[in-house]
Amino acid sequence: MTLNRNERSRRFAGVILVTVLTCQAEVAGEMRSVWDRVYSNAQAKRGEKLYRIACESCHAPDLSGGKVVPELIGNTFTEDWDGLSVGLLFERVLLSMPEEDPGSVSRYDKADILAFILQENGFPPGQGDLQAEMDLLDRVRFEAAKP
Numbered sequence: 001m002t003l004n005r006n007e008r009s010r011r012f013a014g015v016i017l018v019t020v021l022t023c024q025a026e027v028a029g030e031m032r033s034v035w036d037r038v039y040s041n042a043q044a045k046r047g048e049k050l051y052r053i054a055c056e057s058c059h060a061p062d063l064s065g066g067k068v069v070p071e072l073i074g075n076t077f078t079e080d081w082d083g084l085s086v087g088l089l090f091e092r093v094l095l096s097m098p099e100e101d102p103g104s105v106s107r108y109d110k111a112d113i114l115a116f117i118l119q120e121n122g123f124p125p126g127q128g129d130l131q132a133e134m135d136l137l138d139r140v141r142f143e144a145a146k147p
Contacts, residue, residue, distance in 0.1 A: 032140045033147060034086060037126025039115035044125060047116030050109050054098050063120055072117050078144035086130075087138035090114055107132040 032038060052061075058069045065071035070080075081089055093110050096102055105113075111132035119125060131137065 030139075033143045034118055034123045034140060035143060035146050036140075037124050038086070038128075038140050039118055039123075039125055039130035040128060041119075041125045043112050043115040043129040044119040045116075047109075047112035047114065047119075050105070050113050051116050054105050054109075055113060058099065063117065073120050075144075078121055078142075081142040082144035084142050085138045086114070086140040086142055087134050087136075089142060090132075090137045091134065 051059075051063075055072075059065055059072050060069075063071060063073035071077050090111065093114060094102070094107055097110070098104060111130050115130045118130070130140075
């Protein structure tokens with residue numbers, strides 16, 4: 001069967017529409033968890049280097065914090081964020097860290113640092129990087145304990 005130009009255009013438009021709707025469904029997908037492998041080992045490795053430069057002086061080499069600086073590891077940290085979105089945690093880091101100059105570290109570098117923090121808290125790595133987009137991170141739930 002030979003299709004004329006208009007029929008081919010309509011079929012092509014239909015294929016494009018299905019593709020767009022499929023992509024939107026994937027993007028709008030269900031909530032994920034920090035246990036769903038939301039960052040990569042390579043990203044956490046980049047994040048560790050950045051943490052050492054931008055965060056370690058206040059939050060300590062082992063992420064344990066200090067007298068007035070919160071820890072970024074352990075039960076207190078994970079329980080404080082339990083049930084909230086990773087987007088909220090990212091937003092906190094994005095807007096207020098490092099305290100002396102929050103704009104000195106890019107949002108992408110902060111996503112890498114957050115991947116390192118997740119790794120240090122025992123959340124498993126996956127194949128893809130943690131994204132630096134709020135709408136995506138808002139769909140990742142921080143869960144202190146594995147469901």
